Amino acid sequence: MSGSSVARYLLVLGSFAILEQLLRVANAQNQSQPTTDPDEARILNSIFQQWRISANAQWNISGELCSGVALDSTAFDSGTYNPIITCQCDNSTCHITQLKVYALSVVGVIPDALWNLTHLTNLDLRQNHLIGPLSASIGNLTQMQYLSVGINALSGKVPKELGLLTDLRSLSISSNNFSGPLPSELGNCLRLEQFYIGSSGVSGDIPSTFARLQNLATLWASDIELTGRIPDFIGNWSKLTTLRFQGNSFDGPIPPTFASLTSMEELRINGLSNGSSTLEFIKNMKSLSILAIEVIRRLTSEKYHLMHERDNLWTEVSKFSKRDNCIPESAIIALELKSIVLCLQDQIHSLEKKLLAMEKNLEDEFVSSMNKMLVMGGKIESLEKDMQNNFGSTDEKMVSMFKFFGDKFGGMEQKMLDTDKHLEAIDSLDKKIDALMTKVYNKKAFGKLFVIVVSCVLPILFAMIKFVIRNQGLNLPAIE
DSSP: OOHHHHHHHHHHHHHHHHHHHHHHHHHHHHHHSOEEOHHHHHHHHHHHHHHTOOOOTTTSBTTBSSOGGGGOGGGTTTSSOSSEEEEEEOSSEEEEEEEEOOSSOOEEEOOGGGGGOTTOSEEEOOSSEEEEEOOGGGGGOTTOOEEEOOSSEEEEEOOGGGGGOTTOOEEEOOSSEEESOOOGGGGGOTTOOEEEOTTSSOOBOOOGGGGGOTTOOEEEOOSSOBEEOOOGGGGGOTTOOEEEEOSOEEBSOOOGGGGGOTTOOEEEEOOOBSSOOOSGGGGGOTTOOEEEEEOSSOOOHHHHHHHHTOTTTOSSGGGGTTOOSOOOGGGGTTSSOSEEEEEOHHHHHHHHHHHHHHHHHHHHHHHHHHHHHHHHHHHHHHHHHHHHHHHOSHHHHHHHHHHHHHHHHHHHHHHHHHHHHHHHHHHHHHHHHHHHHHHHHHHOHHHHHHHHHHHHHHHHHHHHHHHHHHHHHTOOOOOO
16 A cells, blocks of 8 residues: 555544544534423413414424524514514523414413413413403413503403512503402512503402502503592602503592602593592693693682793693683693693583583473373373263273164165155156146147146146155254
């Protein structure tokens, strides 16, 4: 073997050795690559199968759920992938931490298995057609931070076990068919920053335990029939920037503690009753940009002057300081506010007076109508008694009337038949006399004279006889 051949042989052996070593390293790496927790993978696959949706190939590569974009937390909120999960992995196992099934027209209940994905921190099931109750097993998701089941058809009571999710930052149950009060246990969610319960179906007073929600920045609670007074402790939510209390049934004034809400940017309140409110509390709301308040009690001009002290908020309000009316939008063009609705006392009282007047008129008309009906009823009753006295019962009356008219018309019919017979006899006699007259007329001159006289007299006589017969035949007795 030459030296060059030996060199080639050694080079080939070295290449194979290097390739073998690389394969060993690759296999070792593959064996150490973390995979999705098998229980969680089974649960998610069963849920997707029940909801008839499928995983995206960008994160379910070769059947491995926690792969591809599922390992990139930024992809979850990008909106590019739906449905989508996000995973967090340690040395050997990946856990599903985020799940989004948004607006995919999913129909049915939330499978109980979902509540066993205990590593979830973000669950977004908004805008589907989910029905049934929200299970108490939701309390298993103790690592949950962002939970949204809004815009579905969930029903039943809001589970008190939500109070076990003490790391919760955002909760949305809005636009559902829940019933009953808000659970007081939600006051344990001390880190809650955003709370959306508008049109959720809940009702009743705001629990006193909510006073502990000091980190709350956004509360949307419209159209859910909240009752009682607006709690004073809301004034202690110093981080509150957005508050919507519209379409509820609150009683009493806006608490003066609202003056402490200096971070407020959007404030919407209406439906207050039986209380006197002022707008003095907005004096310190330097960041307020949207204000919509319906105040039932009167706001005096003093409050307008108070508003006018806010140079960057009010510029033309002084023009309307003597008007206890809704401030027109044209008056706030130069204001920092983007939107404002202030409904004051006089306008509401004017409407109340009109309604009372209408109610009084309707009541008077109703009473008058009732009196007329009573009078008419008395007349009808009197007429009925008279008819009963004259004809007895209704059946007897009808029989009596038919018999009475039957007898009368029966007699009239017979008289008319007799009259017709008389008239026929007279016509026959008339013809015979005419024949006789003809014979006499042909024989003698005296006969001719007699015929002429008789011809003049007899027609008159016959006409008189017919007239008498007809009158006697139709002379009906008067009906009593």
